[in-house]
Amino acid sequence: WSCLAVCAIAGSEDLGIDVVSGGEILTAIKAGVSAEKIYFHGNNKSVAELELAISKNCRIIADNWLELEHIATIASNTDKNVPVMIRLTPGIECHTHEYIRTGHLDSKFGFDPNQLDEVFTWLSKQTQITCIGVHAHIGSQIFEQQPHQDLAGVMVEWYKLALSHGLPISEINVGGGLGIKYTEADDPQSIDAWVKNVATALKVACDAHGVAYPRVLSEPGRSLIGSSCVTAYTVGGNKTVPGIRTYISIDGGMSDNPRPITYQSQYRAMIANKMSAPMTETVTIAGKHCESGDILIKDAQIAATVPGDILVVPATGAYNYSMSSNYNRITRPAAVLVDRGEANIIIQRENYDDLLRFDRLPERLVK
Numbered sequence: 001w002s003c004l005a006v007c008a009i010a011g012s013e014d015l016g017i018d019v020v021s022g023g024e025i026l027t028a029i030k031a032g033v034s035a036e037k038i039y040f041h042g043n044n045k046s047v048a049e050l051e052l053a054i055s056k057n058c059r060i061i062a063d064n065w066l067e068l069e070h071i072a073t074i075a076s077n078t079d080k081n082v083p084v085m086i087r088l089t090p091g092i093e094c095h096t097h098e099y100i101r102t103g104h105l106d107s108k109f110g111f112d113p114n115q116l117d118e119v120f121t122w123l124s125k126q127t128q129i130t131c132i133g134v135h136a137h138i139g140s141q142i143f144e145q146q147p148h149q150d151l152a153g154v155m156v157e158w159y160k161l162a163l164s165h166g167l168p169i170s171e172i173n174v175g176g177g178l179g180i181k182y183t184e185a186d187d188p189q190s191i192d193a194w195v196k197n198v199a200t201a202l203k204v205a206c207d208a209h210g211v212a213y214p215r216v217l218s219e220p221g222r223s224l225i226g227s228s229c230v231t232a233y234t235v236g237g238n239k240t241v242p243g244i245r246t247y248i249s250i251d252g253g254m255s256d257n258p259r260p261i262t263y264q265s266q267y268r269a270m271i272a273n274k275m276s277a278p279m280t281e282t283v284t285i286a287g288k289h290c291e292s293g294d295i296l297i298k299d300a301q302i303a304a305t306v307p308g309d310i311l312v313v314p315a316t317g318a319y320n321y322s323m324s325s326n327y328n329r330i331t332r333p334a335a336v337l338v339d340r341g342e343a344n345i346i347i348q349r350e351n352y353d354d355l356l357r358f359d360r361l362p363e364r365l366v367k
């Protein structure tokens with residue numbers, strides 16, 4: 001969730017920040033995150049974005065040949081030496097409760113491992129690019145241990161290959177993927193267990209390959225921010241389709257949380273002003289947008305509601321505000337940071353002027 005306050009909190013905890021655009025780079029910098037802790041990702045970074053990242057001394061996770069060539073050209077016009085990590089697709093694909101290993105992974109991100117020798121050879125000839133590490137991200141909301149154990153083994157092989165090319169490599173970045181609890185069915189590993197699993201697998205692989213232990217980075221996006229946030233809606237009207245279901249409408253939906261309609265994400269809900277009331281109702285929580293598919297939760301178990309009740313959906317910190325839109329010209333809600341009895345607005349509620357601020361009416365359309 002890229003915004004000033006979240007970046008500032010991450011920075012104050014001495015965490016790095018992954019960014020995927022010029023906008024996210026500037027947000028992190030403006031929030032006070034030091035540039036060498038900003039890692040620039042993406043499969044189609046523009047030249048302007050790369051120039052910005054290099055001018056600010058961010059680290060770059062290089063994704064493809066074109067990008068490496070751009071970095072070399074930009075660096076040659078400066079006196080900078082650009083630190084890069086090489087992103088690869090390890091052929092390990094994970095979805096929740098699903099895990100496959102293939103020789104090659106059909107992904108838009110990163111180099112294919114069969115390009116690695118050529119990439120490392122090219123990097124070993126560069127004078128203004130330093131390859132500091134290798135990177136992979138195998139997926140999100142992963143509950144199993146095996147995928148990251150396999151990943152560790154593959155990454156140490158890449159690492160060893162880079163060392164054999166004489167590169168001054170010292171980091172392995174295992175990406176993110178640690179799942180969180182959205183519903184009762186979710187059973188994520190603890191952060192401690194995940195770290196121990198990854199670190200042990202890396203250590204075993206390094207010992208087996210006879211390489212010195214690298215500095216290890218990870219990118220736990222969702223597991224750091226997801227569970228820390230809730231979204232609060234006001235309950236509106238309802239509709240019962242006899243024998244089928246009751247819909248309860250809320251004053252938001254797919255514009256503040258596009259995850260259910262995009263990839264069928266599951267959530268649970270509770271009524272904030274009736275937390276002690278028995279959860280007797282099975283209802284479908286409907287968003288207010290002009291899409292039949294704008295359903296936040298199907299068959300939610302909640303207390304009986306009346307219009308005006310506050311329905312709260314937990315675990316909305318990751319990918320929610322970041323993916324929000326103004327679909328149907330609905331204004332985005334405010335975001336409030338609550339910490340030890342103190343509450344601060346960290347993103348102001350949008351108003352109608354905000355919605356219209358970039359609209360332009362050509363003269364010939366003015367009545």
Ligand SMILES: Cc1ncc(COP(=O)(O)O)c(C=O)c1O
Pocket residue numbers: 018041137139140141175176177178219220221222223318
């Ligand atoms: C490169 C990279 N690293 C880390 C993450 C974070 O993944 P998660 O939030 O599932 O831990 C993502 C998510 O898209 C990603 O693309």
